[in-house]
Amino acid sequence: MVDWSHENARAQAGPELVLLGGRVLSRQVAESDPGRWQTVLQDVYLSRETPRCLCRGRESPIPMYVERRGRTYSLKRTPGSGESHHQACPSHGGMDVSGVNGGSTSAIHKRSDGLLDIKLDVPLRTVQVGRGATAASAPTAATPTGAGSSRQQVKLLGLLHLLWERAGLHRWTPPAPEQRPRTLGDVYEKLRNELDDIVLGKSRASSIVYVPDTRLDDPAQRHKEALIAESYMHLQAKCPAGERPVLMVIAECRSFFDGKYSRGLRLKGFPDSMPIWIPASAMTQIEKGWNGRLERFMSAMGGSAGEGTRLFVIAGLQFSEKGALNWLYGSLMETTGRFIPVESGFEAQVANALVEEGRAFVKPLRYTGQEEVHPDFVLTDTKRPWYLEVFGMATPQYLERKRAKITHYRESGKLLWSWDAAAGTQLPPFPVG
Structure with missing residues (x-):
């Protein structure tokens, strides 16, 4: 029988609530009371019970499992279930990267x-x-x-x-x-x-x-x-x-x-x-x-x-x-x-400014190949995506690449915001709408 009266379960839902051994706990217990957390996980592991994540509410529990490594127990999401969890849940993830960043290659095989x-x-x-x-x-x-x-x-x-x-x-x-x-x-x-x-x-x-x-x-x-x-x-x-x-x-x-x-x-x-x-x-x-x-x-x-x-x-x-x-x-x-990953102090300024203004954005990352254009950031809270580029150097090779990037955005019809940080200009206002 589930103990829904537990102090962390009164709302009966939440992105950090999990069902462990018939009790509902917040995952924050792992840091606030690690000894208790390990004891609970050990009990679940030995009893072979199936823990469940309640990030989607008590009516839609998501199965998990407990892993043991040495004397340490860990709560794990089941393989392939990352996208089923609520976006605010610690177990959310596993986003598919196929077709991104130059496409699927033999280096990354699903x-x-x-x-x-x-x-x-x-x-x-x-x-x-x-x-x-x-x-x-x-x-x-x-x-x-x-x-x-x-x-x-x-x-x-x-x-x-x-x-x-x-x-x-x-x-x-x-x-x-x-x-x-x-x-x-x-x-x-x-x-x-x-x-x-x-x-x-x-x-x-x-x-x-x-x-x-x-x-x-x-x-x-x-x-x-x-x-x-x-x-x-x-x-x-x-x-x-x-x-x-x-x-x-x-x-x-x-x-x-x-x-x-x-x-x-x-x-x-x-x-x-x-x-x-x-x-x-x-x-x-x-x-x-x-x-x-x-x-x-x-x-x-x-x-x-x-x-x-x-x-x-x-x-x-x-x-x-x-x-x-x-x-x-x-x-x-x-x-x-x-x-948020950044590759320069200028990028850090942009990322921090976006956060301070309450904007939603993505930082595209590289892991295979070299695609034609790799934006520094992409705004995701506008009607159409805006691609953000920070130009932070002035070497001949860099300037040539800068011109090629601008031409690509213009010819492909993509919306481009840019900051010529190398020239000492102030950070321009970010696009809205």
Whole structure:
């Protein structure tokens, strides 16, 4: 019998309400009382009951399931059910990306069971090059097994973009007065949901990619230490002799710091005892390739003009013999404070201005190919879509591309709003109607 008298169930509906073991709970219990949440999930897991999401109301429950990894239990949506959930529900997602961003390619293949099979351009395991050698320091360690395949590949950042888009995190709609703002915990949960529907190298992405929650109390940190180690050992057990697995992680950067031999990176939601150690050569590449993003991130850490900048990382890690997490490869993605991906400070200004004015928009993302025109933003609250372009450079090659873009919009009859930020002009008013 369902206990509808529970304090969190009086409305008998809501985007965060779930039915667990005959009781209705808000998913916010996962953060406000994690011990109780784990106990409830454990009871449901052991009883083999089917939890149900009530985001569509008590008359339209959506089946879910509880997953166990080590000593941690998680509430999961059933594969392929993401679009059935209410848009404000944490389980909403799984948006179809076929036919978008250059069309379907062999890099992203939708299987008959509805899962997406993705071919990455980075290795999921490496060749062991000798006792004591780490993949990060060995020149041949990053050679992917099974090289030579003619199948197209998705870049590491492309995978993060795809997850972001399937989760609907690239869209912004002004929240209703009763709706709480999107949190990092929401983002992490949505990303974990999407990993359940993706296959990497014949394995579920959720077994290869670790996304933490935001809890940092002592019990949670100890559980995460054990879970990360168990995940890596599980991957190692599946590796052929002489090879080492790669554990991928996705998280928001907390801080960079100097270690004795290399640079350290702390991630939000990761145990303090498990920083990511980045070798000097990799740190040089990061600073060279993502210099502007790092500057804005460091500025945000100091609470100056860059406040609100977030920096997410997707990285491949390997354990050292002493149990340290070493960086093998990775990529960074900058977002606004509300988790909208941006590629420059100018784009961040536009995204923040759109949010402040209560506009609805989409940030198109790249994950395969290079389409003819890729707008920076698209307004979705007008009668016809308006394509927003931010022109932030003035090099000859960039200006030539700028002219080609403007010509494309004009000849295709699309509505274009643009800001010549490189010329120092003020942000123009956004289109309405």
